[in-house]
Amino acid sequence: MKYSEIISERMWNQPDKGELEAERENTFIDDIVQKAHIEKELLQSLDGIKTAFDGGAGCGRFSILLAKKGIKVTHFDISQPMINKAKEIAAMEGVGERITFVKGALEDLSAYADRSFDLVMSFDSPISYTYPDQEKVIGELIRIANKRILISVSSRLGALPYLANPIQKNQFILDKDSKDLWVQWCISSRDRMVESFTFTKDKLLGAYESGLLCDVEEAKQAYDRGEIPWSISYHFMPDELERILKKYGVKEIKMAGPGAYARTIPNDILVKIMNDPSQREAFLDFCHMFDSNPYVCGMGKDNLFAKGEVE
Numbered sequence: 068m069k070y071s072e073i074i075s076e077r078m079w080n081q082p083d084k085g086e087l088e089a090e091r092e093n094t095f096i097d098d099i100v101q102k103a104h105i106e107k108e109l110l111q112s113l114d115g116i117k118t119a120f121d122g123g124a125g126c127g128r129f130s131i132l133l134a135k136k137g138i139k140v141t142h143f144d145i146s147q148p149m150i151n152k153a154k155e156i157a158a159m160e161g162v163g164e165r166i167t168f169v170k171g172a173l174e175d176l177s178a179y180a181d182r183s184f185d186l187v188m189s190f191d192s193p194i195s196y197t198y199p200d201q202e203k204v205i206g207e208l209i210r211i212a213n214k215r216i217l218i219s220v221s222s223r224l225g226a227l228p229y230l231a232n233p234i235q236k237n238q239f240i241l242d243k244d245s246k247d248l249w250v251q252w253c254i255s256s257r258d259r260m261v262e263s264f265t266f267t268k269d270k271l272l273g274a275y276e277s278g279l280l281c282d283v284e285e286a287k288q289a290y291d292r293g294e295i296p297w298s299i300s301y302h303f304m305p306d307e308l309e310r311i312l313k314k315y316g317v318k319e320i321k322m323a324g325p326g327a328y329a330r331t332i333p334n335d336i337l338v339k340i341m342n343d344p345s346q347r348e349a350f351l352d353f354c355h356m357f358d359s360n361p362y363v364c365g366m367g368k369d370n371l372f373a374k375g376e377v378e
């Protein structure tokens with residue numbers, strides 16, 4: 068097994084991971100915006116779809132949504148705790164029967180024949196975690212798709228501002244009193260992060276060139292010491308992703324940068340919008356339109372979204 072795979076497996080297999088991921092839309096506004104964008108796109112993409120494959124499906128945010136629409140879904144993920152959480156939510160929603168849960172790594176999709184699923188999806192970066200095999204994995208996901216593919220991967224232009232803004236996540240905290248550990252960490256370490264920050268142009272340029280925000284060798288050594296490093300994640304440029312999709316025959320490609328609009332708005336205004344249901348719905352609609360403009364697609368937040376036809 069490759070380092071990216073075993074590092075990902077160790078990180079996502081932490082026992083509380085499913086629980087924490089299922090809570091992200093209650094804690095961070097950028098996650099609300101991103102998942103709302105994907106949900107809108109997905110719901111517009113279901114004509115003629117009877118079967119779907121969700122690669123890196125997590126706690127079932129989208130596999131369960133499709134099962135509720137009557138689609139037979141294969142929920143595929145490297146992490147057993149995420150699958151367990153998804154099973155629990157699917158049972159509560161009454162759609163457990165319509166979902167086949169499979170533990171596996173995207174690096175090996177050889178169990179699936181060509182064109183096995185009407186729709187293939189993979190959201191919020193599982194593809195990026197397969198570095199250095201990310202391009203091959205996209206090719207494999209397209210191979211098993213019969214009609215349509217929808218993916219979101221880590222975005223290079225979207226993520227680079229993190230390297231000059233280590234407190235960026237604070238902008239998106241929904242409730243400062245939340246007991247969520249990540250929220251509390253963002254608040255308690257804010258001043259320390261600002262004090263210890265130094266702008267390092269070479270680090271930025273390195274990440275801009277390589278698409279890697281972490282040091283791969285350091286991550287491997289940390290893994291060997293028994294630690295739990297964050298998954299190695301490959302960040303795509305928009306034109307690069309489009310080229311790969313075209314290379315494998317995807318047509319009518321539509322791309323977006325969820326979070327491009329929201330990142331321009333300060334926290335207290337975002338919180339105000341989110342806490343008023345009518346403003347919130349209108350805001351998420353506007354974000355969806357704005358973030359779908361090809362001129363801002365690179366400047367979404369963590370993710371770059373793409374969809375297209377494979378027929």
Ligand SMILES: C[S@@+](CC[C@H](N)C(=O)[O-])C[C@H]1O[C@@H](n2cnc3c(N)ncnc32)[C@H](O)[C@@H]1O
Nearest residue numbers: 075079123125128145146172173190191193196
């Ligand atoms: C951020 S979560 C996204 C979950 C879900 N797709 C969503 O959008 O809500 C990333 C998921 O990818 C899974 N994952 C990471 N590396 C993977 C790999 N190599 N193969 C399959 N799944 C992987 C993780 O276990 C985790 O559930």
